[in-house]
Amino acid sequence: MTTVSLIVPCHNAARTLRLCLESVLAQTRRPDEIVVVDDASGDDSAAIAAELGARVIRLPENRGVSAARNMGVAGTSGDVIFFLDSDVALRPDAIENALAILEADPACNCAWGIYEPEPLIDDGPVEWYRILHAVNWGTRQTGEVTGVVFALAAIGRATFAETGGFDESLRDCEDIEYGHRLVRRTRIVLTDTIRGRHDDGHRLLPILAEQWRRSLPLIPLLVAARSGAHGSAGPGGADRGRVHANRPAGILACALAMALLPAGLFYPPALLVAAALLVVFVLADPPLLKLVHRHRGAAFTGYFMAVHLAVHVVLVTGLAVGCLRVRFSHQW
Numbered sequence: 001m002t003t004v005s006l007i008v009p010c011h012n013a014a015r016t017l018r019l020c021l022e023s024v025l026a027q028t029r030r031p032d033e034i035v036v037v038d039d040a041s042g043d044d045s046a047a048i049a050a051e052l053g054a055r056v057i058r059l060p061e062n063r064g065v066s067a068a069r070n071m072g073v074a075g076t077s078g079d080v081i082f083f084l085d086s087d088v089a090l091r092p093d094a095i096e097n098a099l100a101i102l103e104a105d106p107a108c109n110c111a112w113g114i115y116e117p118e119p120l121i122d123d124g125p126v127e128w129y130r131i132l133h134a135v136n137w138g139t140r141q142t143g144e145v146t147g148v149v150f151a152l153a154a155i156g157r158a159t160f161a162e163t164g165g166f167d168e169s170l171r172d173c174e175d176i177e178y179g180h181r182l183v184r185r186t187r188i189v190l191t192d193t194i195r196g197r198h199d200d201g202h203r204l205l206p207i208l209a210e211q212w213r214r215s216l217p218l219i220p221l222l223v224a225a226r227s228g229a230h231g232s233a234g235p236g237g238a239d240r241g242r243v244h245a246n247r248p249a250g251i252l253a254c255a256l257a258m259a260l261l262p263a264g265l266f267y268p269p270a271l272l273v274a275a276a277l278l279v280v281f282v283l284a285d286p287p288l289l290k291l292v293h294r295h296r297g298a299a300f301t302g303y304f305m306a307v308h309l310a311v312h313v314v315l316v317t318g319l320a321v322g323c324l325r326v327r328f329s330h331q332w
Contacts, residue, residue: 002099005078005157006031009068011039013086014048016199019120021052023089023196029096035076036086037068045086066166066174069150073160081160085151088196089120097193098154109186112153113194114138117295123202125300129307130200130207132295136288137245138190145190147179147243152196159186172213177221179243190243204307208314215318216325223326246312250284251319253277254312281309 006024010017017036024034036049040062049056057075059068073081080102082095094113101111117135119127148155163182166174182188201207257277264271282289282305292301 002080002103003078004029004031004033004080004082004095004099004154005072005076006034006082006084006095007069007072007076008034008036008049008054008084008086009039009065009072010036010041010045010049010086011062011065011068012041012043013045014041014043016087016089016120017045017048018052019089019199020084020086021049021054023092024084024095025052026092027090027095028093029099031082031095032078033076035072037072037075039063039065039068064168064171064174066168066170070165070168073157073165077157079157080154081157082154083150083152084196085198087120087199088115088152090152091116091195091197094152094194094196095154097191101189101191101193102154102156105187105189107187108189109156109159110148110153110182110188111191111194112148112150112188113196114142114190114192115198116195117291118197120197120199123199125303126204126207126307127200127202128296128300129304130202131198132292132304133245133288133308134198134200136285136291137243139192140287141243142190142192145188145243146183147176148182148188148190149175149243150178151198152194154194155182156186170217172210173217173221176218180221180224204310208310211311211314212318215315216322219319219322220326246315247284250281251312251316253281253284254309255316255320257281258313258316278309281312 008020021034024031034054036054036056038046038049038056038058040059046056046058057071059071069083080099082098084090098111102108115131115134115138117132119131162185167177170177201210257274260270260274264274289301292304
């Protein structure tokens with residue numbers, strides 16, 4: 001019988017950890033062991049985990065999610081490792097469905113899921129932006145992919161061992177780097193049968209700061225993957241099934257509009273072109289507009305797109321800075 005180790009890395013997660021672990025205990029296929037890796041929390045996270053029957057591994061100092069996940073793997077023995085973020089509550093059939101996918105296809109040793117279209121705890125409009133955006137890009141890309149997000153993901157232990165642990169030098173984009181190595185060893189499936197409700201960020205400035213941190217290493221990681229420094233997809237696999245959180249057309253339209261704005265100071269028609277590009281940006285992802293309108297209405301859709309534009313401005317700027325870093329690091 002296949003055994004399952006469920007690993008929850010956490011840092012100051014008392015607000016959501018109880019809901020997370022209660023969802024695990026309510027699974028139709030319970031994991032054989034539940035381990036919470038407490039990454040030097042200053043709250044009651046460890047006590048909550050112990051109260052609900054999880055085994056707690058405590059790190060003496062904060063080392064980040066990569067180190068916490070690695071410690072969880074080292075401290076467990078199940079045939080399948082199910083990684084679950086502490087701010088996600090699983091749908092009752094999530095683990096059962098993950099195992100069904102892995103058992104049905106021996107060539108697939110990693111399956112991961114998407115969020116439900118409602119937050120775990122409703123904290124307002126910014127959080128709804130994050131949730132609906134994640135639901136949209138996850139839903140439209142279900143199937144075989146070349147990347148993985150480990151918020152709710154199952155992976156065979158043998159495959160994890162062959163791929164190696166998470167890069168502990170990365171506190172952001174660790175899943176992107178890991179996916180570059182993992183896809184060389186196994187098929188990866190993104191599925192809407194593994195689902196959970198997520199308590200996402202709800203303040204705009206911290207979300208933009210997070211986007212900045214995640215944008216900076218994207219180009220260097222891509223360059224490293226293509227050069228083989230961190231591994232890459234097999235032949236023909238570099239683009240097939242690549243997971244895009246944002247539409248490339250929208251990113252390009254935003255970047256061109258930003259580039260034209262300074263020219264508008266000296267050549268006003270450039271502002272008209274920039275405005276037209278912003279219309280292209282808004283229309284770049286029709287399913288996203290439909291999803292947001294269906295769940296939250298027309299007024300919120302306008303708000304959503306304003307936040308979406310702000311996120312893209314930060315994303316494009318971070319990508320540009322990342323390109324410059326790659327350029328100058330190669331030059332010197």
